[in-house]
Structures are given as structure tokens and as C-alpha cells.
Amino acid sequence: MDSGTLRFDGIDYPDGRSSDPRRHGWMEGAPPPSERQVRFADESFLAFPQMRWSLSHMRELVPTVNVWRGPGPASDLGTPTGAHDAAIDGLAFTDLQGRERRWDESLHDTYTDGIVVLHRGRRVYERYFGALQPHLPHACFSITKSYAATLCATLVHEGVLDESQRVPHWLPEMKGTAYEDATLRQLLDMQIGVAYSELYADPQAQIWDYARAGGVRPRPAGYSGAGNFYEYLQTLQPEGRHGEAFAYKTVNTELMAWIMKRVTGVSLAQMLSERLWSPLGCEEDGYLSVDPICVPMGGGGLSASLRDLARFGELMLRGGAWQRRQLLPEAVVADIRRGSDPAKFAQAGYTLLAGYSYRSMWWVSHNALDAFEARGIHGQRLYVAPKADLVVARFASHPVAASAANDPITLPAFLALARLLHHG
Amino acid sequence: MDSGTLRFDGIDYPDGRSSDPRRHGWMEGAPPPSERQVRFADESFLAFPQMRWSLSHMRELVPTVNVWRGPGPASDLGTPTGAHDAAIDGLAFTDLQGRERRWDESLHDTYTDGIVVLHRGRRVYERYFGALQPHLPHACFSITKSYAATLCATLVHEGVLDESQRVPHWLPEMKGTAYEDATLRQLLDMQIGVAYSELYADPQAQIWDYARAGGVRPRPAGYSGAGNFYEYLQTLQPEGRHGEAFAYKTVNTELMAWIMKRVTGVSLAQMLSERLWSPLGCEEDGYLSVDPICVPMGGGGLSASLRDLARFGELMLRGGAWQRRQLLPEAVVADIRRGSDPAKFAQAGYTLLAGYSYRSMWWVSHNALDAFEARGIHGQRLYVAPKADLVVARFASHPVAASAANDPITLPAFLALARLLHHG
Secondary structure (H helix, E strand, O other): OOOOEEEEOOEEEEOOOOOOHHHHOOOOOOOOOHHHOOOOOOOHHHOOOOHHHHOOOHHHOOOEEEEOOOOOOOOOOOOOOOOOHHHHHOOEEEOOOOOEEEHHHHHHHOOEEEEEEEEOOEEEEEEEOOOOOOOOOEEOOOHHHHHHHHHHHHHHHOOOOOOOOEHHHOOHHHOOOOOOOOEHHHHHOOOOOEOOOOOOOOOOOHHHHHHHHOOOOOOOOOOOOOOOHHHHHOOOOEOOOOOOOOOOOHHHHHHHHHHHHHHHOOOHHHHHHHHHHOOOOOOOOEEEEEOOOOOEOOOOOEEEOHHHHHHHHHHHHOOOEEOOEEOOOHHHHHHHHHOOOHHHHHOOOOHHHOOOEEEOOEEEOOOOOOOEEEEEHHHEEEEEEHHHOEEEEEEEOOOOOOHHHOHHHHHHHHHHHHHHHHHO | OOOOEEEEOOEEEEOOOOOOHHHHOOOOOOOOOHHHOOOOOOOHHHOOOOHHHHOOOHHHOOOEEEEOOOOOOOOOOOOOOOOOHHHHHOOEEEOOOOOEEEHHHHHHHOOEEEEEEEEOOEEEEEEEOOOOOOOOOEEOOOHHHHHHHHHHHHHHHOOOOOOOOEHHHOOHHHOOOOOOOOEHHHHHOOOOOEOOOOOOOOOOOHHHHHHHHOOOOOOOOOOOOOOOHHHHHOOOOEOOOOOOOOOOOHHHHHHHHHHHHHHHOOOHHHHHHHHHHOOOOOOOOEEEEEOOOOOEOOOOOEEEOHHHHHHHHHHHHOOOEEOOEEOOOHHHHHHHHHOOOHHHHHOOOOHHHOOOEEEOOEEEOOOOOOOEEEEEHHHEEEEEEHHHOEEEEEEEOOOOOOHHHOHHHHHHHHHHHHHHHHHO
């Protein structure tokens, strides 16, 4: 069972155990033998199974900016007593394809690097695998969007930004682009008509042009594309109409982050530090990858420790309150939890996410637990289930970028966990 | 007085005040106007006065690895009471060119970014200027060498490494290079005959080939040189004999760091964390720039917060003991403080450093205070004066790389400070 494979989209990948980075010895040796090297320049850092190492080591591959935790002590999340371990590890559930699974095995089958479960605000379960350690920040990918947009919605609440304004109100250079008549709220809810593909499996998709512009993917010799994120955004042309349907496009977040910076003068890194990392009592500094003019990548550049990700989930669960301080406006959190129009979401064709909507860059289930989620490619997940008083933070390095590859296990596993913990 | 210039080697540079990075607004704006951008690719991050910003922001320009401070509280260095401020700021001294100076003005004249003074283990004076803040790591440049070599000498003391062995004992690939018959002790004391120039003012000097190999300076299109530090080291050819004279060459440190990694399997970042950052109770994580195969730059890649640099100085002052724990062997620190042969040092022609020697990558003054120093280009300095119970940690962004440009002020300033604090 230690050398199996798993098949996704017709391709066989080494399974969770056989792709364990400790087995492969990535970057071990001085120098590591060439076949054990993980490099930025040759894109091996994005290859599988090298990714099982690189997602815990992003700052060694690209320039980054610190998200400072401040000078205070870490906040208390309790210490797992182990009382729930046997019950959780042995938890049985049926995946969305009808297969019976056990929780502990499912962690390997989702290529989990680490998972922490908070119930009633206390850590009840925590596991690390492979290259991840409790103090190491791991790539959050698009969970970054939920952090950034929650802060953006907060700026709207505070009157700093008007969500009904159109993009050129703040960024006149966006006239003549797809965004000329898009409002900030349409950005926040990703209801933008723009010619841009986020199909990770397609090497021609624009997501890779965006990544090369931002320097988070290597540029070919003689590269003559956009020099940074802002330049790239100004090339985007319209396709379809705004406000009609949900369409997930990372460039929308990058543009939102640009507006936040233009108006406040405060970088995303500093805003995350001042409004979240420091007052939440995060244990470790986080970091954001930056583009060639040192602009943090708001659409997906965050790395954070697993516990610090869980703290953010717990803050959202508590309606923005933390140790008697209201860190985020309660109305902002309530608005996110209410979601937006599921009919607009349905048009995007996420068959595994029936009934969901998307609000301020959170995925809102509208299920019996009122669960809402932050999601990142390759299995990153922050799952907040208010009616079960449950937060699950998970990092993974799944060979397939799209969440649809792990949702058939992830979604029923988390629901089963909620039932187990909350209703015994 | 706010728009003056200072002349070094026949070139006029904006002086300390007029080069203050807050005035220039480096990287301000979204995007910053092109004339305010500081970039890696065009080498502007190493230009003056852009450097006054970039030395506090190295990780935003190059990949880095974390030096973790661990989970504990920061150690107590006391809080400056201000009692000494007026006396120190007004301290008069004569520089080595015979000019009368005042301490507070001299900080600007040495392009100081931050300075902290510990007397009897307590902070008595602390100042930050320009882009530096207490929690921000600043480039240490060659102070990195003193950290790394102190750990290497500790490994020798522990019997992990034999300093009388020759380099190929651990690195057979170094046969046929300048280092074939060099011992580890000769590396530690920089008494190596190797064809390699460290003349920073010369764009053809090999130091830049080394930097390009390590990815800490941009590579031209079509670059075909060494791909990383280790590859570069294997190209070095002999010039002169080992053991005869001190010759300051950063590649010696890089090679020493390679041996440490080859033998222990522990990266420099992890060793710094486990042996210094964590047990010293450092306040902030540090970081090291890394090469394209993620090897930390032992010769000059460290960034640290100013107070954490001061903690290292205080540890050396106390003979390696910290809060009743012996973090470094007392014998290792004593050996460094004793220095090596001043006659071999004298051959290197440092006219401002008469009587000095160089031991385990520390500069040893053999003066009345038994002072010894860690030194980095552009004004980085850790000054430890045991007989005055004094530590001075200073970060700067001086337009001239060589310490000789600031020593005429720095050396008499620190001596005057020692007299003031220790003898009133």
C-alpha cells in the first residue's frame, strides 16, 4: 500500500504516502543531486511530487514580504488532549463517488500536508505530514483572496471605499479595459466579464501570463510581456457582461488589491499585519510573494502557518470578535455568511458545489451548518461551520490544482467531522 | 544643511540627511513612479541612494530562508531610560582625519540606519533612521561571516570538524582547485592563496561573478557562468600560498559553510535558529538569501533585526553564556578574542586597522578594550568591547562599500563612547 497511485483526469499520480517528500529527499544533500533539486527557474517547484516540498518553502523560491505578527504573545488555541483522536481518525464517511472512507486514510488521499480542527475555539485535532511543520508557513494560494477581500469589505464598511463605484474612479488607467464599467462589488463577488481563463490545466490559459508578469513563474528568454501585476491588469479586455454570473478569475482580486493600495497607501502585507496577524496573536509571521516592483500578490501569494490560518477561521466564526475586541465589523462577517445569489453561482457549473454562492471572495455553502469556505488550489482549505462551532484549516499538495479533485472526499469528510464533534 | 554632499574617493554623494529614504519616497505609490522604483533586475537595489531603502527590504528582492526565533518570549535587554541620551548625543570626539565631531551628527555622516548600545547588558541608547524599524531585519552583509564562523569553530570544538584537515577531506570535488591543500583553519582565518578579488569598486572583480552565481545579483541575458555557489567555488584557482597572510575573500566563508552543511546535513539557517536565535530569545526571525538551489549565502546573506544583532554581541561579550546556559563554548569565544597573528594581518594593508588580527572571521583590535568586531560592507558593524562591558550594533547604508570609508569616524566614536559610559 506504500507505493500506490491515484488517477485523476486519466493521469496516474503517486499517492499520498508514496509522494511523501521525506521519502524523496527533495533538496537533501550539499548540493542535492540534480534529480532531487526543486528549482524556480525550470518550474520544477510547480511539478508533482516536487510540490509536496515546495509549498512549504515558497520564500526560498521567490521574493516575499513579511506579514509581521507583532511583539505580543501567541493567542491560546488550547492543546489537543488526544481525547478525540481515535474517534476522528476512525471516522467513517461515504465520499461523493459512493466510496466508504476512513478519516485518517482520507488525509493521505487528499495529499494533506497539515490539518488542524478547532471545536468551540479549542484545538481538538492536529496533524502534520511531509515537509510541513507547525511553525512553517505553507502556500495558501487563493485563500489569500478571502483574507484580502475581507479587509476590502471592511474598508467599504468604514467608508474608505464605495463598493458601488466603478474601477476607474480610483484607477483611471483602467479606462479602456474590461474593468472600465465594473464596480468594486462586482470585483468582490467575481461577477466580471473579462477575457481571461483560469484553467490551470491549460498551459495557454491567461493565468500563466498573469503569473509570469508577477514574477511568480519563470519568464522565457526574451520575455516581452507585462513587467508586473499592474501592467498586466491594464491589458485585459471585456468578454461578456458584468454582474450576470459568477466567474472565478484571480485578476479580479489583484485589481481589488490595487485599489486598496492606491486609496489607503498601505500595503496588503502591512494591512494583514495590523488588522489580523498582530491582534489575532498569530504564532508566526506570514508572508506574501511580491512582483518585480515589490507589490504583494493579493490573488494568491500568502503563506501562513496552519494554526494562524485556523485563527482567521475562528475569527470569522465569532463574527469578527476576538478576546473582547471587534477586529472585523460584525456586519462585514454577517454579509459574507449570507452569501450572494446562488443562481449567479450556478451558471459557473461547479457541479460539486450545488447551492453555493460566492461573496467577498468566500465560498458560501448555504448548507445546514451555514458553512463557508476559503479555498486555494492543490487542496488549501479553511472551512468555517458556525452551526457546528467548527473550524478546519487544511494545507495540502494535491497533484491536481482544481478543488474539484479533492472535494469528493473533503466535503463529506468535514460534514462527518461536524456531526461527530457537535452531536457526538 | 539638509541638502549637502559628502565626498568619497573623489565622488560626491548626497549626505546622510539628504539621502534619507523617507524623503525620496522609494517604492511609494501604486505603482511607484519609475524614478522611485528600486528593483533587483536593473541593479538599482545596489545603487546609492536607493540602497538606503533596499538594505531594510532585501527579502522583497531575492529569495530567502527563514531563521526561526522559536516559540519563546524575547529576552530582556532593558528599556533605554533616556538618562544617557544627552551625554551620548553631545559626545565630542576627534575623527581619524583630525576633525572634531559630535556623536549625533556622526550618525548621519556614517549613513546610519539604526544603532543600539548595550552597556552592562542593558540597552542605554537606541536610534532608528530612514527605512529601518526595530522589527525589520536589515542586511548584515559580512557580519554573516562572524555568525557562521563562530558556529564552525563550535563544531571544531565539539569534534565534528577537524580544523587541521584539508578541504578535500570533506569536499573531494575541490581537488584541483585553489583549496586542494588548504586547511579549515586557514579558511576560518582567511589565509588562503586564491585568485579572487574582493574589490567592490571594481565591476570586473570576481566578487560579482560569485554574486551572480548565487543569484544575489542579476545575470545578463545569455548568462553561462556558474549556476550556484557550489559550482562557482569549484572554478577557483590558486594564487600565492596558504597560511602566509590574511586576505579577505568571501568565497572562503562560502566554502566553510559548504563543509558545515556537507558534514552535519543541517542548513546554516537551521543551525543559526537552533544554536543562536532561539536560545538567545531573539525578538524577530532573521533570514538568509539563498542561491538557485536554495543554499543560504554564508558569506553575506543574513538580515537580522538590530536588537537581535546586539544580542549576539552580548553573548560574545559574556564568553558564550546566556541566562545560565553556555550557548557557545567559552573556549571558542576566548580563542576568537585572543585573535591570530597581527603580522599576517598587517600584510593586507588595512592602514586604519594597525595592530588588528583576524580570527574565525572576527576582526580583533588587540586594543586596550580588547575590542573585537564583526564588519559588513556599507557600514554594518557589531562592536564588542569586553573591558568597557559595551556592545554597539549598527546598521548603515553608506554609499561606499569598504569599511575604510566610515572607520575614520566609527572607530574613534566607539572608543569615545566606551570612555563615556565606562569611566563617566
